[in-house]
Amino acid sequence: MAVNKPEQPIATPDPWQTLREFTPARIGLGRAGMSLPTQASLDFQLAHALARDAVNIPLDFTHLAEALAARGLASLTLASQADNQRLYLQRPDLGRLLAESAAETLRRHATHQADAVIVVADGLSSKAIACHAENFLALLLPALQSYALPPVCLVRHGRVAIGDAIAEQFAARLCILLIGERPGLSSPDSMGIYFTYRPRAGISTDADRNCISNIHHNGLSYAQAVQKLLFLIKEAEQRQLSGVELKDGTVEAVLDNQQASGCFLLG
Amino acid sequence: MRYKIQTANLSYDFKSLRNLMAKATPPRSGDYLAGVAAVNHLERVAAQWVLADVPLKQFLNEALVPYEQDEVTRLIIDSHNASAFAPVSHLTVGDFRNWLLSEQATTKALTALAPGLTPEMVAAVSKIMRIQDLILVAKKCRVVTRFRGTIGLADRLSTRLQPNHPTDNAAGVAASLLDGLLYGCGDAVIGINPASDNLQATTRLLHLLNDVIERYQIPTQACVLAHVTTTLNAMAQGTPVDLVFQSIAGTEKANDSFGINLTLLDEAHQAALALQRGTVGTNCMYFETGQGSALSANAHLGLDQQTCEARAYAVARRFQPLLVNTVVGFIGPEYLYDGKQIIRAGLEDHFCGKLLGLPMGCDVCYTNHAEADQDDMDILLTQFAVAGGTFIMGVPGADDVMLNYQSTSFHDALYLRQVLDLRPAPEFEQWLQNQQIFTGDNRLPNHRDIPALFKPTLEKLGGYGSE
Structure with missing residues (x-):
């Protein structure tokens, strides 16, 4: 949005714009008096609105199920015990438990054993799942052809640990859970993947899981995420565990690359 | 002691002091999640009536977490100074509130x-105080700490410069750091949350901050907010460490979940003291806390989250920290649901910390899944400064691109300097004025020139355009 620019600007720009190439942080914003100029202030409000909507606008589960069906993927839509958004935000314990109706649905479908179960939960960003889940699964599933997979389980108001209960219903060895991450101002649509080997409801903890975070357009790509996940699956199958004992060996190389540039303040 | 009352034709029996404290707490989601909160308004007020009649001495007789089971309780009881307590030892909680608000409670007292x-x-007393009470009493407290600058003097407000970067990139950190310095931020500490808590990354960032502070002769201190064990290893390798950081909580079990205990903190404190890097003082610890952290580790032991938080301050004060920061809105809506809960919690924490003798700062902040916005933060920011808060965070544009939450900006600090006439720490104030970053009355100058100290650096980057 353009703000009127008189001859002598009322807002004072910062003459160090060149630093903005080094960081996504909101630097060099300038000032009106000593306060945030109108444009920077509205930029912030815009980003906050996107992040708030990502949390509060419900995921369209019907649309997601149809999109998956169009790709030949069956799905089940389940719910947690947090039956509204306010309760979901305040009671993480309820978001980890399956609603009675969901448990019943699973009992009807869990007739044969599966190797792995794929769970998609709205989490804290419906936008993340709406944007990324379908395309990510389209890339992942061909790589899992040797695995017996039940229908993809879509969970309304789900937290990470709800995947454990679902995996148990199918006696699945692996749980792959896609979830909308807590939205940041610059990444309202960030998706995370939690991977658990031999998950057990009420027993598995965060220490038993591996997380692949920050999947969005300015973050980790689908291909990178699939690569990391397949690496974790392979290692987990060999060592028969997941979690803190299982390091993500693909991570270090990426990080080392980014440390090459020096610090201009000391040059 | 019995904790019973008959009111509005209902009788309440609160059984224990721990239960009474939880029931008397103003509403917040974490206490509902823990199942310790009052079930309705009447039960809460009934508990507040009963609590007001409890003698302060009772807290020395009835430990909320058993002495035998918890080293934080042992620390509280064993370090209690009976002669300092004498002036109020005859009071109930309710009378203690009256005393705190009275003219008898001077800064000296x-x-x-x-x-x-x-x-x-x-x-306990905070639970029966309104926000204006919390502000009035905290404002009378004065806690001054020193390392390379003097933090906490009257009519001063300090800032932590927080130049975080998603991958700890050196140039990225430096860009936010310079932006902050040019806005007059950073006298409390220049403190980076590392994206990855490992020795290599921590060491690299510590050297970077140390070199910048030395090169530009900035009278402040550096900190990389890694786990205390990482910082201990860095010190053992001879890496320059000004302040040792650690997150702390109010029960032994919660601290255990953080991988710390009092012995470990003591070891780190002694190691940092031995480096003798402070020039005007020896306060060399930086602690962060926040209501709900014990519950999130399932280590609250039936305590309400605000009482748990206050107990963390007993851990902090043992080590004479330079800074203590309550990161009030970071934890999320399952502990503090909305702006109203965050605002009250921030002011309670500041009040409790100050009364216990700590240099309390507040990370005035929220996450995007909390029911809060910039207006809520402006209310807390302003009230915190009116209450004499020691320091706030300075994050570029209030948006932390590494931790994904909203804190306060460099501009926010300048807003407080204008409306409340608050100055930075004296040593840093002198530096800012000498470098012509601030004018003599602690404002940014009207012109757009880059201060001479940083001009060569920016010119070398290929000139600086203003658009």
């Missing part, structure tokens, strides 16, 4: 009283 108070006493 409150300073002398601090070692005689326990966290549970101050938590």
